[in-house]
Amino acid sequence: MKFCVIILCSIGLSCTRSQEQLPVKGEEWILPAPPKEIEEKILAEFPGAMRMSVFADTMIRYVGKKYGVQPASMLLGTSTCVDDIIYTKDFHAHPEIKGPFHLGGLAGLPFTGISGLEAFAHHIPEEGAMILLVEPHIGISAQKGWGTVLRHGQEEASSCCGALIGAINSLAGGSLTGEITEEDYQEDKIGAIALRHGDEIKKAALPSLAFTRIMSAEAEEQIMSYVSKVKLAHIRYIFIITGVLINTDFQYADYQYVEHFMVFDVARNTFVEDLHRPFSKPI
Numbered sequence: 425m426k427f428c429v430i431i432l433c434s435i436g437l438s439c440t441r442s443q444e445q446l447p448v449k450g451e452e453w454i455l456p457a458p459p460k461e462i463e464e465k466i467l468a469e470f471p472g473a474m475r476m477s478v479f480a481d482t483m484i485r486y487v488g489k490k491y492g493v494q495p496a497s498m499l500l501g502t503s504t505c506v507d508d509i510i511y512t513k514d515f516h517a518h519p520e521i522k523g524p525f526h527l528g529g530l531a532g533l534p535f536t537g538i539s540g541l542e543a544f545a546h547h548i549p550e551e552g553a554m555i556l557l558v559e560p561h562i563g564i565s566a567q568k569g570w571g572t573v574l575r576h577g578q579e580e581a582s583s584c585c586g587a588l589i590g591a592i593n594s595l596a597g598g599s600l601t602g603e604i605t606e607e608d609y610q611e612d613k614i615g616a617i618a619l620r621h622g623d624e625i626k627k628a629a630l631p632s633l634a635f636t637r638i639m640s641a642e643a644e645e646q647i648m649s650y651v652s653k654v655k656l657a658h659i660r661y662i663f664i665i666t667g668v669l670i671n672t673d674f675q676y677a678d679y680q681y682v683e684h685f686m687v688f689d690v691a692r693n694t695f696v697e698d699l700h701r702p703f704s705k706p707i
């Protein structure tokens with residue numbers, strides 16, 4: 425029933441409440457769209473970005489129609505940031521999809537590596553599919569714009585993604601060394617990437633957006649390399665989604681921007697589809 429309501433809302437046929445109303449109890453995951461000016465800013469930077477619930481429906485329809493994979497045989501693996509805002513807002517629309525298995529760490533880099541991916545692969549139903557969502561995130565708040573978000577119970581918008589903004593600040597302050605330490609391993613790895621792209625980040629009109637895009641490409645490169653090294657005989661497909669998750673203030677829906685949607689056919693041991701910026705419209 426919940427599933428039907430979400431589908432109907434997403435394709436605009438019917439909806440039990442308008443986008444402007446707060447969700448009713450039991451439908452907390454269908455958050456209203458943010459104000460028009462915020463959505464316009466999101467679409468200007470990330471053309472084709474969709475509200476998370478709309479994206480989920482679109483992806484499920486596409487995969488079902490083209491590859492015959494139903495949601496109940498999917499296991500979702502996320503390599504998104506550890507930020508709580510992502511898990512409280514974005515993965516509740518389709519309880520029939522199993523997961524998520526967390527493959528990521530700060531900023532969405534797949535820090536669990538090949539071992540994490542291998543463990544995840546073993547949990548997928550027979551003849552099922554691995555859905556891998558691998559991406560950094562960035563906030564956009566009404567108060568302070570890109571790189572910030574208003575969190576539940578707070579009055580001031582704060583950094584988002586904090587790990588990326590922290591590295592940008594350290595880069596600007598000249599304190600990044602590129603050294604990877606045990607006690608701050610993940611942030612040090614992010615700092616090393618910031619150093620490598622220092623000029624590009626410093627010259628950008630909006631360093632937070634520039635570094636988010638850099639991190640998205642980095643995360644994609646890492647996961648592709650791991651996927652090629654994992655044994656996956658019992659599953660049919662791996663669907664890899666890369667891009668950027670865009671957080672809006674706590675009371676509004678988040679957005680998903682897809683840079684790549686890639687399909688790996690396990691039996692044929694090859695990628696059978698690689699779409700660049702697909703799903704610009706809900707299907």
Ligand SMILES: [Zn+2]
Pocket residue numbers: 505506507530531561584585586587588
């Ligand atoms: Zn983050």
